[in-house]
Amino acid sequence: MPVTGRSVWNHVGQMRRHLLALACAATLSATAIGPAQAEWDESYFPNVELVNQDGVPLRFWDDLLRDKIVVVNFVYTDCPDICGLSTARMAQVADWLGERIGKDIFVYSISLDPETDTPQRLRDYADAFDAPDGWMFLTGSPENVDIVRFKMGERSESLSQHRSDMVIGNAATGEWRRASLMGSLVVLTEEILSLDPAWSRPPAIASMAAIPPGQLVIKDTLGxxxxxxxxxxxxxxxxxxxxxxxxxxxxxxxxxxxxxxxxxxxxxxxxxxxxxxxxxxxxxxxxxxxxxxxxxxxxxxxxxxxxxxxxxxxxxxxxxxxxxxxxxxxxxxxxxxxxxxxxxxxxxx
Ligand code: HEC
Structure with missing residues (x-):
């Protein structure tokens, strides 16, 4: 997929917005979650074969989605900008999700450049981010990857235009949403956990307001x-x-x-x-x-x-x-x- 000069420039504007969002992420109260996707059930998802970073072939519905809570995003290892940052931020979320990753919650980072991204390359990429077992990096035939990404709403025509948001859902309850890695990661982690009907938000603990003013250290925070x-x-x-x-x-x-x-x-x-x-x-x-x-x-x-x-x-x-x-x-x-x-x-x- 050629990357044209024009699309690179579109992308620059997009990156700049991400950065601004990041710089003030702490002040955002919610991630940009779009409207729930209606009617995403077994009949909606293609059951095509993808391959994970260990070379294991897996069917999209049967092996990857059925009965699971999933987080799906799209990256590629040669990506010069946003993918690395998204993946690093995803690693933080995976850390917080802890042992639920690989048990009932799974993360799938699907390559948008399946011809370059061999399982071995994805394995190295996953290792660089210390990805736990339940976080799979998937590749496959370009046809199958295209079918999956279209169904998941990733329809960009060149690599540089690809979306940096992702889809989260519970295939058992049929609840699906869009979510972003560029807002508050705490809010995102809660959004993922809340796809489990049995999950309840932990009670709020000591807020900043509870810290006596004298104990707040004033420090140099530029940058x-x-x-x-x-x-x-x-x-x-x-x-x-x-x-x-x-x-x-x-x-x-x-x-x-x-x-x-x-x-x-x-x-x-x-x-x-x-x-x-x-x-x-x-x-x-x-x-x-x-x-x-x-x-x-x-x-x-x-x-x-x-x-x-x-x-x-x-x-x-x-x-x-x-x-x-x-x-x-x-x-x-x-x-x-x-x-x-x-x-x-x-x-x-
Ligand atoms: C996705 C991960 C990632 C993010 C996000 C990232 N970096 Fe890096 N950075 C790297 C890697 C990996 C290298 C090593 C060079 C390479 O492999 O390209 C590096 C190299 C560097 C170096 C050179 C270090 C040296 O020893 O000379 C500096 C400086 C640096 N990064 C600063 C930053 C700053 C500042 C930011 C935020 C604005 C940032 N990086 C964001 C992954 C990242």
């Missing part, structure tokens, strides 16, 4: 909202590798101009064979650092945030400019030296 919404799903600062490298000290080990250029357009740096970008890409082969369509202010705020967070960790105060020719910095020794294949990445979320 924090953006980092938490758009980056934290894949990166920690000081807590080890998540999906991407630990960013503690990144403002020290990388030159500032390099960092700006990389955050703005990591794929372009890679295409230009920038040595650091190439090295990072080979240390983290399964997932790409996404292009999040950041503007100058976003990038400044994020660099500020990373600098402050690194300082808080008590790292030695070096200035990156002190070694202008050493762009790769300590990367040979830092966490990015451990590939996921080593099984070294941090499992504590």
């Amino acid at each position: 924090e909202g953006l980092f938490l919404g758009a980056c934290a799903a894949c990166h920690t600062v000081g807590e080890g590798i998540r999906v991407g490298p630990d960013l503690s000290g990144v403002t020290l080990r990388r030159d500032r101009e390099w960092l700006k250029a990389y955050l703005m357009d990591p794929a372009r740096m890679l295409a230009r064979k920038d040595p650091v970008a190439v090295e990072l890409d080979s240390a983290f082969p399964a997932v790409r650092m996404p292009n999040l369509q950041l503007n100058d202010t976003d990038v400044e705020d994020l660099i500020h945030y990373l600098t402050v967070q690194t300082e808080l960790l008590g790292q030695p105060q070096e200035v990156a400019e002190a070694s202008p020719h050493d762009h790769a910095g300590h990367s040979g020794h830092d966490h990015s030296g451990h590939t996921h294949a080593d099984g070294q990445h941090d499992h504590s979320h």
Whole structure:
């Protein structure tokens, strides 16, 4: 499926909206849930065969939907922008759903690029996000994938236009809805759980209002909202590798101009064979650092945030400019030296 210049530009607008939504996700009271889909029962869903990341063939209705609560979205591993972020956010939801994943709740991320996304490629992608067993990454013949995606409402004509929302439903009760990974993840997790008629919302616990004002710590939060919404799903600062490298000290080990250029357009740096970008890409082969369509202010705020967070960790105060020719910095020794294949990445979320 060719990606035309025009559709890329449409997509940029779309990405920007996602980012804005993310940056203020904490203030949103609900995810964008559309009207319930009427009459989605066994007769509606195709029973075609797909293949999971372990190469196991599975029928869409019989094996994947029947009697289950499911979350279905569409991604592809070569995706330069939104898929990685959606998948990382989905990993957070999967974490909260805990042991119900694989028992009565299943997550299906179906590839929109089945010819490229072989089971092995999807396996590597799933591993990079630490996906639990009940979260399957599915591929199949292009015909079968098309039949499924059309029925699920994913009808975009080029990869870059694909929807970032998803469908959640309970195939036993016939209740189906649209949901978004770009709003509050707590609300989304509750939306999924509430598809189980037996689930009841836990009583609200201590809210912010209950904390005595004197105990609220005032801190420097410039860039924090953006980092938490758009980056934290894949990166920690000081807590080890998540999906991407630990960013503690990144403002020290990388030159500032390099960092700006990389955050703005990591794929372009890679295409230009920038040595650091190439090295990072080979240390983290399964997932790409996404292009999040950041503007100058976003990038400044994020660099500020990373600098402050690194300082808080008590790292030695070096200035990156002190070694202008050493762009790769300590990367040979830092966490990015451990590939996921080593099984070294941090499992504590
Ligand atoms: C989907 C996961 C994902 C998201 C979301 C993400 N990144 Fe990354 N990031 C990566 C991966 C993976 C790499 C390693 C390079 C590669 O494989 O492309 C990386 C590399 C980086 C690097 C280079 C690190 C170094 O050692 O030089 C920086 C800086 C960075 N990301 C910052 C960010 C910031 C800031 C955000 C949020 C605006 C963000 N990333 C969002 C996955 C992600």
